[in-house]
Amino acid sequence: MLMRTDPFRDLDRLTQQLLGTPTGTWSKPTAMPMDAYRAGDEFVVCFDLPGVDPAAIDLDVERNVLTVKAERRPVSPGDDVAMQVAERTLGVFSRQLFLGDTLDTEHIHADYDAGVLTLRIPIAEKAKPRRITVSATGEDRTEIRA
Numbered sequence: 001m002l003m004r005t006d007p008f009r010d011l012d013r014l015t016q017q018l019l020g021t022p023t024g025t026w027s028k029p030t031a032m033p034m035d036a037y038r039a040g041d042e043f044v045v046c047f048d049l050p051g052v053d054p055a056a057i058d059l060d061v062e063r064n065v066l067t068v069k070a071e072r073r074p075v076s077p078g079d080d081v082a083m084q085v086a087e088r089t090l091g092v093f094s095r096q097l098f099l100g101d102t103l104d105t106e107h108i109h110a111d112y113d114a115g116v117l118t119l120r121i122p123i124a125e126k127a128k129p130r131r132i133t134v135s136a137t138g139e140d141r142t143e144i145r146a
Contacts, residue, residue: 032070032093043103043121047095050115051088057117061105066097068117102126 036045049057049070056071071092099105104124111118 032068032095034095036097038123041123043123045097045119045121047117047119048115049112049117052115054112057112059108059110059119061099061108064099064101064103064105066099066105066108066119067094068097069094070117 032047032049034045034047036043038044047068047070049072052070052072056073058067058069060067060069069092072088072090074090099121102124104122107122109120111120
């Protein structure tokens with residue numbers, strides 16, 4: 001139902017090993033961790049985006065590919081303040097998910113609360129089990145589950 005891909009994960013990991021770049025300074029895979037699960041008749045995907053303004057989140061769906069982009073902007077502490085430690089990842093982060101044909105991408109619901117972006121994607125009607133009535137030539141009718 002869901003396939004995860006990130007073509008830059010191996011490149012980032014290799015760069016970190018070769019150059020000694022600490023994890024999280026610009027590594028995109030760690031910047032947007034996610035959980036995905038099915039709950040009843042919908043598929044739920046949760047992204048951790050702490051410190052991201054909801055207006056800085058973009059969601060796009062094209063041909064069953066869901067793209068999530070978010071930007072975490074630096075907080076300016078003021079002119080007379082010198083930053084001592086800056087470990088939080090800043091910049092634009094992007095993640096793509098390939099959604100199966102069994103999901104209804106026309107009715108995705110997005111909610112952002114406490115730094116977590118939650119997407120609820122309903123299961124398409126064509127993918128839900130249904131009953132088919134079989135008619136007989138006589139008076140008896142039989143119902144068979146499909």
